Amino acid sequence: MYRAIWLSTMRQLDNEKDLIARCQNGETAFFGALYDRYVRIIYSFIYYKTFQKEVAEDLTSETFFKALSYIHTVDPHRSFQSWLYKIAQNCVIDHFRRERKTEHVDDVWDIADDTNLEIDANVSLQIGALRQELSQLSRVQRDIIIMRVWQELPYREIAEIVGKSEASCKMNYSRAVKHLKKVVPITVGSTDH
Amino acid sequence: MNSIEEILAELYAIDASFKRHEADLRLLVKRLRLAKPDFSVDDAFVRRLRSDILHGGKPKPVGFLMRSYFVQVSKNLFRSSALGTAVALVLLVPLAYAAQLYRQNHLKNYQVDNALVSLGQQQEISYKPQNAFGTVALTVVSTTSPATSTPMLPTASLMSAASATSSATSSVALAVKTTIASTTSPAYLFVGVPTPLNKPTANVVETDTSSAARSELLSNIQSLGFELTDMTSIANTNDSVGVIEVQETKPFGYIVSMNLNKMTIQISKNPATWLNRNDLPLTPDTNATDTVAVANVFLQAHNINTSNYGSPVLWSENSASSTATVLFPLIIDQEKVYNIDGNPYGMLVSVDQKLRKVTSVTGISLQRYTASPYPIETNFSNILAALHATTTVATSTVAHATSTPPLPRLTTPRAGLIRYVTGGQEFFVPGLVFPVASSTRALTVSLLKNSTGK
Numbered sequence: 117m118y119r120a121i122w123l124s125t126m127r128q129l130d131n132e133k134d135l136i137a138r139c140q141n142g143e144t145a146f147f148g149a150l151y152d153r154y155v156r157i158i159y160s161f162i163y164y165k166t167f168q169k170e171v172a173e174d175l176t177s178e179t180f181f182k183a184l185s186y187i188h189t190v191d192p193h194r195s196f197q198s199w200l201y202k203i204a205q206n207c208v209i210d211h212f213r214r215e216r217k218t219e220h221v222d223d224v225w226d227i228a229d230d231t232n233l234e235i236d237a238n239v240s241l242q243i244g245a246l247r248q249e250l251s252q253l254s255r256v257q258r259d260i261i262i263m264r265v266w267q268e269l270p271y272r273e274i275a276e277i278v279g280k281s282e283a284s285c286k287m288n289y290s291r292a293v294k295h296l297k298k299v300v301p302i303t304v305g306s307t308d309h
Numbered sequence: 310m311n312s313i314e315e316i317l318a319e320l321y322a323i324d325a326s327f328k329r330h331e332a333d334l335r336l337l338v339k340r341l342r343l344a345k346p347d348f349s350v351d352d353a354f355v356r357r358l359r360s361d362i363l364h365g366g367k368p369k370p371v372g373f374l375m376r377s378y379f380v381q382v383s384k385n386l387f388r389s390s391a392l393g394t395a396v397a398l399v400l401l402v403p404l405a406y407a408a409q410l411y412r413q414n415h416l417k418n419y420q421v422d423n424a425l426v427s428l429g430q431q432q433e434i435s436y437k438p439q440n441a442f443g444t445v446a447l448t449v450v451s452t453t454s455p456a457t458s459t460p461m462l463p464t465a466s467l468m469s470a471a472s473a474t475s476s477a478t479s480s481v482a483l484a485v486k487t488t489i490a491s492t493t494s495p496a497y498l499f500v501g502v503p504t505p506l507n508k509p510t511a512n513v514v515e516t517d518t519s520s521a522a523r524s525e526l527l528s529n530i531q532s533l534g535f536e537l538t539d540m541t542s543i544a545n546t547n548d549s550v551g552v553i554e555v556q557e558t559k560p561f562g563y564i565v566s567m568n569l570n571k572m573t574i575q576i577s578k579n580p581a582t583w584l585n586r587n588d589l590p591l592t593p594d595t596n597a598t599d600t601v602a603v604a605n606v607f608l609q610a611h612n613i614n615t616s617n618y619g620s621p622v623l624w625s626e627n628s629a630s631s632t633a634t635v636l637f638p639l640i641i642d643q644e645k646v647y648n649i650d651g652n653p654y655g656m657l658v659s660v661d662q663k664l665r666k667v668t669s670v671t672g673i674s675l676q677r678y679t680a681s682p683y684p685i686e687t688n689f690s691n692i693l694a695a696l697h698a699t700t701t702v703a704t705s706t707v708a709h710a711t712s713t714p715p716l717p718r719l720t721t722p723r724a725g726l727i728r729y730v731t732g733g734q735e736f737f738v739p740g741l742v743f744p745v746a747s748s749t750r751a752l753t754v755s756l757l758k759n760s761t762g763k
Binding site for chain 2: 135138147149160176177181236246265266286289293300
């Protein structure tokens, strides 16, 4: 019986550099392997910043088309994943700037108080009141929470994505948690399990 | 997902003062984790986007002109005398690599004839009325045992739990005459989540083997971009021909076999044109990611569309011979296709990892199907009862002297199409695949109810 075989992270990273080099050499068929590796995590990141399935699909599509177009600019010594994240981030920002021309809006969290904003119903139910509290954080703090708690990215990657040092990211993370601890109501008598 | 404990430990490492507020922090972290929105990425969107990015409007790295010239030269050299052949071998080896490098470095932006449609680009399904294929009583409950490599034959027909104790026979072309024995002891333990089956009917899919489909398959061979000799066998084909084989004679050429009954194409290396691997400069073994990439490049270069397949996976690897197989799982009408043993069915691409060359491709489909709705069992309890009544799940071969081996545990099933070949005809039947926990085995069961057709 056949089995699917998976590489270790270090081997994947080495192979990734080779894939990028081949794409930069014009062998764009190898981009498929990079796409397969990152499409879902990029989609989820975009979804966490838009909360709409159709918008997330459009922006994911835009992200990867841009990635292929600009792959010749990738620095092979830096993380490809963080480069994709930055493209995705910019696509999200551009999307909201187009949608809300008169407001400084970078993602859905900046308009958490807009009751007319369309978001997927399950998100509304799941996040609930926490949405207001999270929206009070700075974009960097919120992105760190999303990437660390929801997406489990390592600090090394987060630091490259947000453009700060690892130590700074951890500091921002702890400040965000401290702030949330103050403002998020904790139900008296609730227990965790 | 990171556990609450892991997240807390991390926070304490950043700022030890968090420990004084552990209870509040624990609840906060729990709320943050629970607030993570649930969603699922649409597989169809992922596939469609992949196809758009890799195939849509991009120049294809195929150099028709240069390749034609090179093939002509090598054909002439091959047909010369023994001395000429020896000279050709001496010259062709470096020429072959030079040509490959040339294509890679100079022809990657050469645009192929846009009139050529890639094979399998559009999946076409013709829908027929209910029960159009006649009585289809394929209800297979099978498993693979670790000791065998061939799946068990169909053993039973799915019936309602009430009739599970009676003898059941069916005697039509697609069913197997069988008897369901009653049983009082369970054959497995189901520990998964029942699959909701809301619709009373589901499509049985049959590969289109009409004359029109055969003609289309034959005409598509040109789109594969091989330099094939003796195309007269294709020109002279009639409806009675089952298999056609044509070949390339250039170095590292291929044999293309078309099965006009199954409507598939198989590509394999032409051994006569593949030089002894030991005589060639070899690269270190290609890793899994590159192996998949080599497969992708080959398929793209030969205009074989993968948009109706799921993401490719490295399916097997033989380190002794440095060969590996990449599986592109087939998807028909948005349903994943499985073999009778529960493994995904699809296109298999074998790669020589030292030469970084594809040595064979099997299961290339024209993607032409007909579909007809059939009644299916929707009561999950009935399905489980039928599994209990007919399952012969292989247990461990290790002798248990004093204790009864534990029952195999079946986990949440996956819905899809189960591929059956019977009487030379290929069917894809709605079914469920039950993975066996802590193993690579699975049970497959067709959901078809006994039905009478034409």
